[in-house]
Structure formats: C-alpha cells, structure tokens
Amino acid sequence: MINNLFGVRFAAIRGMDTTVEKNRQPGNARVLVIGAGLAGLCAALELGRRGIGCVLLEARDRIGGRVWTLDEPALGFPVELGAEFIHGYAPGTLQLLDTFRLASFEVPDRHLLAQKRKITGLPDFWQRIEPALESRPQGNTDVSFHEQLERLPLPPHDKSLARAFVEGFHAADPAELSQRALSLESTAAGRIEGNRAFRLLRGYGALAAELAAALPATLCELVPRAPVESLRWEPGQVEATTTGHLARRFLAEAAIVTVPPGPFQRLTFSPELGEKRKALELLRSGAVLKIVLRFRECFWRRKLAQDVYFIHSSQRHFPTWWSAQPFQWPVLKNTLFFAGEATQAAGLGGTVESAIQSGFRAAAEVAAALSAQAPHARAA
Numbered sequence: 001m002i003n004n005l006f007g008v009r010f011a012a013i014r015g016m017d018t019t020v021e022k023n024r025q026p027g028n029a030r031v032l033v034i035g036a037g038l039a040g041l042c043a044a045l046e047l048g049r050r051g052i053g054c055v056l057l058e059a060r061d062r063i064g065g066r067v068w069t070l071d072e073p074a075l076g077f078p079v080e081l082g083a084e085f086i087h088g089y090a091p092g093t094l095q096l097l098d099t100f101r102l103a104s105f106e107v108p109d110r111h112l113l114a115q116k117r118k119i120t121g122l123p124d125f126w127q128r129i130e131p132a133l134e135s136r137p138q139g140n141t142d143v144s145f146h147e148q149l150e151r152l153p154l155p156p157h158d159k160s161l162a163r164a165f166v167e168g169f170h171a172a173d174p175a176e177l178s179q180r181a182l183s184l185e186s187t188a189a190g191r192i193e194g195n196r197a198f199r200l201l202r203g204y205g206a207l208a209a210e211l212a213a214a215l216p217a218t219l220c221e222l223v224p225r226a227p228v229e230s231l232r233w234e235p236g237q238v239e240a241t242t243t244g245h246l247a248r249r250f251l252a253e254a255a256i257v258t259v260p261p262g263p264f265q266r267l268t269f270s271p272e273l274g275e276k277r278k279a280l281e282l283l284r285s286g287a288v289l290k291i292v293l294r295f296r297e298c299f300w301r302r303k304l305a306q307d308v309y310f311i312h313s314s315q316r317h318f319p320t321w322w323s324a325q326p327f328q329w330p331v332l333k334n335t336l337f338f339a340g341e342a343t344q345a346a347g348l349g350g351t352v353e354s355a356i357q358s359g360f361r362a363a364a365e366v367a368a369a370l371s372a373q374a375p376h377a378r379a380a
C-alpha cells in the first residue's frame with residue numbers, strides 16, 4: 001500500500017506598455033484585488049456578491065497562493081504542498097466548506113515523540129506545551145518567546161517540546177517571535193478547539209477552485225501572471241502597474257492588497273504608506289521546507305505496531321512529521337485596503353482561516369467605503 005510521510009524544516013526566512021488598461025477591465029470594475037490566495041479569492045467573491053466589480057491580479061499562473069494541492073490520480077488522494085489542516089472549528093472555513101459542499105474529516109489527535117532513536121507515545125502533548133504558548137508577558141511590555149520560556153518554571157523537556165512546536169508550526173525564530181502575539185493566538189485557537197485537526201477530502205485546492213469558479217464572470221476578472229510592482233494612489237483612485245510578460249496598468253477606485261509580508265517589501269507605493277509600512281516591517285515570514293515522501297508500504301505499522309499521525313522530535317532539520325493517515329491589514333483614506341493572513345490581528349494568524357476572514361473583512365470595508373462616497377466625489 002502506498003502512503004506518505006510529511007516532514008517540515010524551517011530556516012531563518014519585475015517592458016511596459018503604457019496603455020492605461022481601464023477599458024479592458026470589466027466596465028464596472030471598481031476595485032483591484034492583488035493576490036489570488038484564499039484572502040484575495042474571498043475578497044473578490046464578497047465584492048461580487050455585493051455587486052461590486054473587481055479585477056483580481058495574481059503574480060503566478062495559478063490561484064491559491066500558499067494553498068497548493070497536487071492531484072495525483074495514482075495516489076488516490078490529494079497531496080498538500082502548502083496548507084493542509086483546518087485547525088479546530090474555524091468558522092469562516094467551515095462555512096465555505098458547507099457552501100461548496102466540500103467534505104472534511106478529522107485527523108486523530110495522536111502524537112509520538114522521536115528521541116534518541118526511540119519512538120514513544122506523547123498522549124499529553126498539548127498539556128505539556130500550552131503553558132508556554134499561552135503564558136502572557138507581564139505588564140504592557142512584550143518579550144520574545146525565547147525570553148519568556150527562560151523565565152517559566154517548566155520542566156526542561158516541556159520547554160524543548162514547546163520550542164520545537166513554535167519553530168515547526170509557526171515557522172518562527174523563538175528569539176524573534178512576540179510572546180504577546182503567540183499567547184493571543186494560542187488563546188484564540190483554544191476557543192475553537194484549535195488542537196483538533198481536520199483535512200479536506202479533496203484538499204484545500206478544491207476550496208480555492210470552488211471560490212474561483214463562484215466569481216461572477218460579469219463582475220470579476222482574474223488576471224494570472226500579473227505581478228504588481230507598484231501602486232500609485234490618491235483618495236478614490238488607484239493605479240497598479242504589473243511587470244513581466246503582462247506589463248500593464250490597471251485603474252480602479254480602491255484596491256485590496258493581499259500580498260504576504262515578504263513580497264510586500266518589494267511593492268512600491270506612491271505616496272508611501274508611512275505608519276502602515278513601519279508596522280509591516282515588524283512582521284516576519286518564516287521560511288518553510290515541506291517534503292512529501294511516498295512509501296510502498298506503511299512500514300511503521302510493522303515496526304511500531306501502531307498507526308502514526310504526528311511525530312515530534314528535537315532533531316534540528318526536520319522537527320515535525322506527519323502521515324497522510326487516516327487517508328491511505330486597515331484602510332488608507334478609503335482607497336487602499338489590506339487583507340491576507342498577516343493582517344488579521346485577533347488571533348489565528350498564519351492560517352487559512354485568517355486569510356478567509358481577512359478577505360471577507362476587507363471586501364466589507366471596501367463596500368462600506370464605496371457606498372459612503374458620493375458618485376461625484378469619485379475619481380474619473
């Protein structure tokens with residue numbers, strides 16, 4: 001029988017045609033959505049539902065962003081190269097699964113520990129790491145996760161488990177990660193039973209595909225291979241310039257920018273963003289290396305006499321392993337809006353759920369701003 005194991009490793013982590021392309025946009029496209037990950041797709045869908053036309057500009061030749069599902073007919077199940085789990089009862093995600101009739105199933109919350117060439121059960125995994133994750137820094141100051149961990153009177157082994165989890169799950173450098181943010185996020189995750197993990201039967205890619213298919217063709221145009229390099233804006237008007245093969249300019253009344261913090265640093269805004277840019281520069285993206293291995297048989301069943309779901313280790317390069325079982329940002333002058341997982345402040349950051357919530361939130365903000373503008377006040 002074919003099965004696979006997943007391992008994760010983390011390390012520290014542009015000929016332009018000068019034609020203004022307004023006429024090539026759908027006649028009523030009022031908003032530019034930049035990035036067709038889950039945040040961008042949800043934002044476009046919500047704008048469409050509200051009858052607001054948009055152009056969705058995506059740098060790559062595929063949608064989904066950090067959601068990337070490989071459909072391998074020979075395997076019989078989808079292989080997730082990006083996001084894989086729904087963490088807990090994530091309301092926005094579950095609502096979409098319901099809308100599109102996409103099935104999900106729970107992955108047993110069973111953890112093993114690999115240490116000194118031995119694999120042992122770790123039934124109390126969450127109880128051992130939660131005190132470190134949820135602990136709040138004292139007063140109004142913030143400290144790094146590393147500093148907080150040093151102060152906590154926890155058993156050394158629990159500390160190293162928590163450290164490996166932060167490096168693995170959050171892709172974060174413990175010396176840089178904000179303990180305040182981590183504790184907020186862990187507490188928010190607790191409210192939706194974030195320790196429980198679910199998978200989409202057809203993979204997250206199916207959700208991205210359904211979202212794209214649900215975009216009203218008369219209102220939303222998706223433009224792939226359109227990496228935006230600069231945004232000129234003034235209240236009520238945005239001009240986005242794309243580079244490469246499809247070097248073009250796009251005009252609209254507002255834009256929702258869902259570009260993640262890394263590539264965001266390369267985007268130029270004119271005029272500059274000021275405070276917003278300073279805040280963005282405080283965000284870091286961790287680099288992730290996810291390796292998918294395919295085996296002829298589930299050899300671990302023979303060796304361990306049990307199924308394997310999650311394995312944790314203090315091994316430096318690949319601290320987190322799991323099997324496929326049971327398968328075999330706010331408004332700038334009502335013109336620029338920000339979405340994407342990194343812009344959701346209230347917990348659950350870094351997840352598909354936060355990307356989905358941010359897309360719907362940004363679309364509602366744009367709709368409110370557009371309806372508040374008198375038509376004569378809009379830029380021509």
Ligand SMILES: Cc1cc2nc3c(=O)[nH]c(=O)nc-3n(C[C@H](O)[C@H](O)[C@H](O)COP(=O)(O)OP(=O)(O)OC[C@H]3O[C@@H](n4cnc5c(N)ncnc54)[C@H](O)[C@@H]3O)c2cc1C
Pocket residue numbers: 034035036037038039040057058059060063064065066067081082083084085086087226227228229258259260263264267288290339340341342349350351352353355
């Ligand atoms: C390996 C891996 C595993 C993960 N596992 C999970 C998981 O199990 N569960 C979970 O909930 N989350 C997981 N995540 C996180 C989750 O994938 C993200 O939080 C979520 O998909 C982010 O969505 P987004 O729309 O905010 O950003 P993205 O998905 O990054 O979308 C941004 C889009 O913008 C495009 N773009 C970038 N620059 C430009 C530009 N200049 N012009 C135009 N387009 C541009 C990109 O190509 C991309 O399509 C994982 C992430 C990774 C990398």
